[in-house]
Amino acid sequence: MSAGPWEVVAARRELDAAGVPIALREAYLRSRRLNAEHGRTYFLATRLLPAATRPAVHALYGFARQVDDIVDDTGARSPADRALELDHLDKRLTEALDTGSSPEPVLAALADTAARYRIDRALFEDFLASMRMDLTVSDYPTRAALEDYVHGSAAVIGLQLLPVLGTICPIEQARPHAAELGVAFQLTNFLRDVAEDLDRGRVYLPLDELAAFGVDRDRLARCRETGRPDKRVRRALADQVARTRARYRSAVGGIELLSPQARPCVRTAFTLYGEILDRIVESDYEVFRNRAAVPTSRRIAVAASAAASALAVRASSRLAPRARG
Template structure:
């Protein structure tokens, strides 16, 4: 009877509890804070959440916090139902104060502060991220790719740099590749989400690229309204897809520069985010009409072998430590 009761109690444990245990996070409120971030990660970042599950359990909560923090800020400016730009400004300043004082009052912020301190993440990375989020309040487009890169440094590259300590790089050169991979992920989203971003009043494809292919913002809006993607827009998107693939090619060597127990998780994300570009191509670049997605069978095809390799790598690491 006691054994059955123990099993029922174990079954009632929330998803993620084992990872919190492995990370040594024991304070009940802080555990709930990390689970709040986990929920944001699972709801809004399916690809990266899947990849995070390949990391050692003790590292996963810190990735939930990093993603949850980024997503919480993003929703304050990107939500189609209830954007709250003033809330972003207030919340962002409050968190920057918390980095100095150690006092934070919201669950996402508490989990993020714990993560920043645990992994010694530089404050300037957080500042750069919030600066880019503030840009989304007033900026609706980018004249050149160089202008867009300035935005992506804060919105994407520093996310890779924040992740890097958790992934335990074995080479200092990994930082450059982490920045590139963050930009590649961001550009994949920009290509896929042209239609949705128009609904938010923004165009992330550089104006110089639109001009080169004879596309205007009015053309994009007309295509969105009509539920069709003009041929010139499809040619523009094919160009952006190839540009983004070059970012992936330049970023790829950095995966081998991570701790062996981190490589399969990032490789999984690398492949599946890259598959967004293939999904766009398979749709005929019709991103103004619908939101393309990587099919579930393909996710499983990539993730399941990666899971087996990740478990083997963790086992090897434990045996090496015990030797």
């Protein structure tokens, strides 16, 4: 996707603000393009961060996207081929984190970001471990089994972002909330993407919780074939929505623990992802034929309101030293 003149200026401003050296600029731009192309809501939310923070967020997204593309490439390549590619990527990642550099743009940006913000490399290892599960695990019998997966696929994303976003408290205090919000976003994706995941041979809804409503994998597959959920599946999905909303409630307190400059961004993501659940409910759980999405007009409205808050925070931050003087 080509960027217009305004986007080119915006990208350059972000790199200048972050102090990214010339040698790494194309690496960061590569990750930024991946974010803009594949993560619309996520990219929109990052625009609410201070310019200096955005390149690091793009770098983290770019790596996650690169891994996702390997795992979800269910075309001609076998799971064994994709597992081998993940192993090779893991080795190149280790080299990049050890040396602080890489000839591959996405890894170069990631290594620089990890060093700048002292991101625990175990978080990347946990992420890759969960991504490997996608190559061999097609469903999860219990909530506990799913939690093992989402720790690496989602919780660690929140934990990677936390030192980039900054906190007003000891970072340890904010970590449980950051992890919980990452999980809430992931569970929302699972509900939105039930049909797409079934097409890939996967079910990310705990089978024992579905069974309580008389739903199994075969019933989900039949709903995918017809494009319509039946009564049992609607009740099961309603239960999953309620459980996911509880995760948002558990996470929301952590937003106030973030740096003031980061809060408008995270609130926007919190609001827009939560509203995906609203769209699912309003559609009467029609997730097998249509992909629930927040309308563009609504996304713009939420972002515009948050942008006003972000500008106010930045203005207050600039004036604060003068007031103390």
